[in-house]
Amino acid sequence: MISTFDLFKIGIGPSSSHTVGPMVAAKSFRDELSPDTSRISVELFGSLAWTGFGHGTDSAICLGLLGETPVGVDPDKVVELVRQLKEFKSFIVRGERPVGFDPVQDLKFDYETLLSGHTNGMRFRAFSAAGDLLLERIAYSIGGGFVTIEGESASAPPQEPAKHVFRNGVQLLELCNRTGMRISEIQRVNEEGLRSHDEVRAGLDMVRNAMFDCIDRGLRTEGRLPGNLNVQRRAKALYEKIQISHVEKYKYPHEIMDSVSAYAIAVNEENASGGRVVTAPTNGAAGIVPAVLRYYRDFCNNYSEEGARDFLLTSAAIGGLVKMNASISGAEVGCQGEVGSAAAMAAAGLAAVLGASPYQIENAAEIALEHHLGMTCDPVGGLVQIPCIERNAFGANKAIVAASLALRGDGTHRVSLDEAIETMRQTGLDMLSKYKETSQGGLAVNVANC
Numbered sequence: 001m002i003s004t005f006d007l008f009k010i011g012i013g014p015s016s017s018h019t020v021g022p023m024v025a026a027k028s029f030r031d032e033l034s035p036d037t038s039r040i041s042v043e044l045f046g047s048l049a050w051t052g053f054g055h056g057t058d059s060a061i062c063l064g065l066l067g068e069t070p071v072g073v074d075p076d077k078v079v080e081l082v083r084q085l086k087e088f089k090s091f092i093v094r095g096e097r098p099v100g101f102d103p104v105q106d107l108k109f110d111y112e113t114l115l116s117g118h119t120n121g122m123r124f125r126a127f128s129a130a131g132d133l134l135l136e137r138i139a140y141s142i143g144g145g146f147v148t149i150e151g152e153s154a155s156a157p158p159q160e161p162a163k164h165v166f167r168n169g170v171q172l173l174e175l176c177n178r179t180g181m182r183i184s185e186i187q188r189v190n191e192e193g194l195r196s197h198d199e200v201r202a203g204l205d206m207v208r209n210a211m212f213d214c215i216d217r218g219l220r221t222e223g224r225l226p227g228n229l230n231v232q233r234r235a236k237a238l239y240e241k242i243q244i245s246h247v248e249k250y251k252y253p254h255e256i257m258d259s260v261s262a263y264a265i266a267v268n269e270e271n272a273s274g275g276r277v278v279t280a281p282t283n284g285a286a287g288i289v290p291a292v293l294r295y296y297r298d299f300c301n302n303y304s305e306e307g308a309r310d311f312l313l314t315s316a317a318i319g320g321l322v323k324m325n326a327s328i329s330g331a332e333v334g335c336q337g338e339v340g341s342a343a344a345m346a347a348a349g350l351a352a353v354l355g356a357s358p359y360q361i362e363n364a365a366e367i368a369l370e371h372h373l374g375m376t377c378d379p380v381g382g383l384v385q386i387p388c389i390e391r392n393a394f395g396a397n398k399a400i401v402a403a404s405l406a407l408r409g410d411g412t413h414r415v416s417l418d419e420a421i422e423t424m425r426q427t428g429l430d431m432l433s434k435y436k437e438t439s440q441g442g443l444a445v446n447v448a449n450c
Contacts, residue, residue, distance in 0.1 A: 337428060
């Protein structure tokens with residue numbers, strides 16, 4: 001199974017595949033270094049090279065080599081940590097002698113080579129004082145902060161199989177029919193095969209709180225986003241205008257959706273600034289699930305903490321199906337794999353807490369994913385800003401519409417979630433590489449980035 005806590009990981013922006021994954025890979029390599037290591041080198045390939053500077057991959061590598069983790073690093077100290085490494089050109093491993101690493105000279109961006117395992121490839125090498133190669137690792141950041149190492153199994157350590165195994169939507173619905181359980185209950189039972197009931201409950205609450213904290217930070221923060229696009233943060237101003245409308249009892253009913261947009265924009269402005277976010281299932285789409293969950297809290301009269309947990313568990317079950325059978329990586333299948341997957345997850349979660357049947361939940365996820373098919377990933381300037389931030393607002397609104405449409409039906413529909421996921425996979429295979437998070441096509445080449 002793919003755990004809820006694998007899909008919802010607390011980390012920092014601006015990208016799960018380009019920041020979180022490389023940090024994890026670099027930290028893992030650091031932990032393997034022998035006492036004989038004198039210096040190391042790092043090479044980045046494919047999408048990590050093409051959009052690495054804009055996505056903070058260079059800083060992520062530095063942080064990982066310094067021993068930082070996505071969940072533990074203080075976002076406010078990132079700049080200073082990287083500055084010190086650039087100044088001293090070395091880092092200390094296990095309190096022993098320093099290991100040489102100059103981020104300017106020893107971190108290479110290879111724009112020509114594409115490694116075989118994934119477009120987000122990294123090569124780490126460790127050398128002795130005599131120049132002998134001591135260790136080499138090739139790692140791939142495959143989306144959502146997940147990392148695989150070439151030559152090693154991508155699976156987790158051996159553990160008991162999930163009690164309720166499902167690998168596609170048909171099997172999930174069959175489980176619901178056979179057991180009489182809701183999707184959230186099935187996911188919870190599987191989670192409790194990995195950790196205790198109290199740990200699952202506390203973990204879900206931590207994810208929910210991190211999502212809401214991120215929204216709140218984004219709604220109170222002003223200024224410009226980093227990078228040369230000079231993008232002004234607007235979530236705070238947008239939300240303040242909405243509050244004025246609240247006092248006036250809403251001029252138009254659709255202004256509720258403006259609040260949802262503000263929530264999503266707030267999260268992705270935080271992400272673009274390198275703030276603390278939750279991969280849901282990626283950083284580039286991190287605003288959608290939190291925005292819809294906040295919509296449930298702020299505008300639905302049946303909100304409860306237990307409902308929020310069911311929302312996240314249901315969302316994770318759907319996200320796991322997408323990851324198992326297609327991809328959540330923009331560098332692999334375009335933005336349909338990020339925003340599309342997140343919208344399907346959010347639609348399923350909202351439908352679940354509003355009383356939908358398993359068939360209506362599956363329908364909600366399918367509707368949301370279907371109407372993101374073919375979406376390219378073409379960040380202007382290699383930054384997770386344009387069109388990424390607004391796409392999260394639209395993805396959140398689409399998710400709510402999808403849940404509402406599904407709730408108006410009886411769960412029967414012509415296109416299944418499995419068929420939509422397979423279509424997304426095939427579309428990603430057919431999509432030109434320049435539309436897969438390389439900033440070499442689409443808006444990235446048709447919009448001036450300076």
